[in-house]
Amino acid sequence: MARRAESWSEPARRATETLRLGIRERFGPAHGPDRIVFGGGVTARTLPAVLGALDVDGVLVGRASLEVPTLLTIVDAMAEAWQERRAS
Amino acid sequence: MSAAVAFATDLRAAVATHARAVDIVVSPSLVNLAHVARLLADTEVCVAAQNFQRDDVGPLHGQVSLQELRQLGVRYMIVGHPELTSVYQGETEAVLARKIADCLSGRISPIVFMTDPAGASDGALARYVRGHVLQLLAPAEKEGLSLSGVVFAYEPCAPVADGAPRRVLV
Numbered sequence: 001m002a003r004r005a006e007s008w009s010e011p012a013r014r015a016t017e018t019l020r021l022g023i024r025e026r027f028g029p030a031h032g033p034d035r036i037v038f039g040g041g042v043t044a045r046t047l048p049a050v051l052g053a054l055d056v057d058g059v060l061v062g063r064a065s066l067e068v069p070t071l072l073t074i075v076d077a078m079a080e081a082w083q084e085r086r087a088s
Numbered sequence: 089m090s091a092a093v094a095f096a097t098d099l100r101a102a103v104a105t106h107a108r109a110v111d112i113v114v115s116p117s118l119v120n121l122a123h124v125a126r127l128l129a130d131t132e133v134c135v136a137a138q139n140f141q142r143d144d145v146g147p148l149h150g151q152v153s154l155q156e157l158r159q160l161g162v163r164y165m166i167v168g169h170p171e172l173t174s175v176y177q178g179e180t181e182a183v184l185a186r187k188i189a190d191c192l193s194g195r196i197s198p199i200v201f202m203t204d205p206a207g208a209s210d211g212a213l214a215r216y217v218r219g220h221v222l223q224l225l226a227p228a229e230k231e232g233l234s235l236s237g238v239v240f241a242y243e244p245c246a247p248v249a250d251g252a253p254r255r256v257l258v
Binding site: 033 | 091095098099102108109110111112114199202204210213214217218221222225229235236237238239240241242243244245
């Protein structure tokens with residue numbers, strides 16, 4: 001499990017941070033795109049690892065979104081994560 | 089009833105029970121888009137289209153315009169999906185940049201795909217972001233369009249779950 005996580009989390013963290021920094025440098029803090037979402041194997045099970053590893057504003061859910069209850073599990077987990085981020 | 093319409097019907101009922109503090113966007117196939125958009129029209133769920141035809145190339149057989157999609161209530165547009173950029177249609181960076189500007193001009197938020205070059209150094213990654221990814225916004229910026237509607241969707245070469253590595257968007 002840990003080896004699998006290592007295969008995506010560090011490159012993904014570097015890429016999303018580089019993108020966010022590039023946006024800020026080019027457009028300024030208030031004028032550029034301000035939302036970065038992550039896609040790639042996001043499920044209710046992998047979501048905590050994704051949100052724990054990456055500073056992203058949302059997720060792009062593929063196959064795991066095809067059933068409404070599963071999708072809403074992910075949506076509710078996202079909402080909870082935002083609340084925790086705002087509170088911290 | 090198609091699976092997409094059944095899904096939208098279930099989703100409509102589910103989101104009606106309580107509001108959620110996140111944006112939900114669904115992206116059905118073109119065949120189901122009109123029906124799904126109608127079902128979700130007065131809910132918190134937004135609809136994205138998977139592709140559109142640029143206005144500047146004229147009417148193309150079997151394609152759908154941004155204006156038509158906007159009339160259906162589409163609020164988001166997927167731009168630069170790896171399957172379209174590499175496999176089927178060979179969309180170039182110039183085409184993607186034009187599509188992003190068209191979306192923003194039509195008050196539709198583009199969801200722009202980005203995949204990092206596999207194994208790139210920090211410097212190479214920064215050059216890729218500055219020289220390729222952010223350059224996709226250049227026409228929109230030049231036209232004075234607000235870029236705040238742009239959403240970047242990052243997909244890693246190695247997905248979180250098991251599966252084949254994603255293609256690199258260049």
